[in-house]
Amino acid sequence: MEFLETLLIIILIIFGFRLLFKFFAPFLMRYFMKKLKQKFENAQQQSHNQSTYTSQNDNLNSQSGSRKTNPNSKVGEYVDYEELD
Template sequence: MVQTASFIGFLRTILIILLVYYGIKLLMRIFAPYLMRYMSKKMQERFGGQFQQYQNNQQTQQREGETVIDKMPERQKSSNKTVGEYVDYEEID
């Protein structure tokens, strides 16, 4: 059985698509502030937890009155003798 498209069916399909589009747009306008507030609260909790964990690690590593000096080890400067020699120049006016 072959069905043919009718103009009324086409208009109904376009109307349904537009109603769904504007319905979603309206719902997002209503629920977007709540969704954003929820997401920001979750991010704040996550970052706060990470900061608290970092603070706890710092407090356990350093005790009160203890002095800690971190020093980078000195690196041996290696010169490449095959590069050539440095030539100083003067600018001529």
């Protein structure tokens, strides 16, 4: 008889969790979807801000007309190749 009582309690607990899950799942999903949407929008906004910032820098650099080169950079020696007949 104790076995049947234990089995009945386990079954009732399982059904209780299923009912609670069916009731709270939509609210939990909405909550997590809102959080995910906010994270995505923040990432997209940051990406947009960075691309705007770099495009503004590119525009300023192209408008200035002069490119600043680092005098310490080692580019290498210029080699003039001639074609052989």
